[in-house]
Amino acid sequence: MLASLRLLIVGLWLGCFAGFGAHAAATLVIVSSERSTAYLETAQAMLDELERAGVARNEVLLLTPSEWSALRPASPKLFVTLGAEAALALAKAETRAPVLCTLLPRSSFERVLRTSGRKPSSQFSALYLSQPLSRQIELMRLALPAARRIGVLWGPESQAQAPALKALVQASGLELVEASVERDELIFAGLKRILEEADVLLAVADPQVYNSNSIQNILLTTFRAKVPMLAFSPAYVRAGALLALHVTPTQIGQQAAALVRPVLQGKVLPATPVYSHDFQVAVNQHVARSLGLTLDAETLRQQLRRSEGAP
Secondary structure, eight states: OHHHHHHHHHHHHHHTTSOHHHHHHOSEEEEESOOSHHHHHHHHHHHHHHHHTTOOGGGEEEEOHHHHHHHOOSOOSEEEEESHHHHHHHHTSOOSSOEEEEEEOHHHHHHHHHHHTOOOBTTEEEEESSOOHHHHHHHHHHHOTTOOEEEEEEOTTGGGGHHHHHHHHHHTTOEEEEEEOSSGGGHHHHHHHHHTTOSEEEOOOOTTTSSTTTHHHHHHHHHHTTOOEEESOHHHHHHTOSEEEEOOHHHHHHHHHHHHHHHHTTOOOOSSOBOOSOOEEEEOHHHHHHTTOOOOHHHHHHHHHHHTTOO
């Protein structure tokens, strides 16, 4: 499957250099930060959905940021970016066509806005990779109904979400235990304070807090304290978090296509960025058993979908 994905996407990339006429005919330009598996899967899912809706493959151009900068295709109806690098490149450019940013968390999109001076609008919107806080709180309620105190480590990028989380926690009759991390050396001091009081640790994506240098020690510390972590990546579940709420590249690609189709037909992007309507739940069964819990990922996903009104 991966081999066929690579052949398809590489074929599209190579097709970009067939001549300027192809560039001018493109109605949709996808600018991808990387050519790694997740980006290929997202592009594949988007292209499949669009093709089923009648969009011809030769109407779509797939470029890296450097290729786009060099070629500057003439007047597409829409740009879709995959990842933060591509989003920033389009944010800094003067483009008349609207831009839909995908495959990046809310914090990264907000960083792109700050760096470029842009504001969210129907000309520059996003489909977030991260999950809404309300969905995460509801998953906690379903998986850990006895948990009353939610611990959070805030970093510089995630701190802006603190007021929204506080309001959600209070409305749910719960308590927030929080600490701010401004430097790497403060992570474990803040984590220690949280684990002394919290029933669960909610990991909110922030590169200052959760990164390749810190995650193993954070997971080991929470495991020893018997405080489960709700993470934002299935990789963290494989490494020792109890749960993760996440969206797959295929789900992002499919929903991106649903947002793209109306724009290609003359409508506009949502002025307010949106979260994925579908998602996955991952469970580490070893950690669950160590905490005396019996959890099933698909059951939790279906319960969560029903709580949001999905069939």
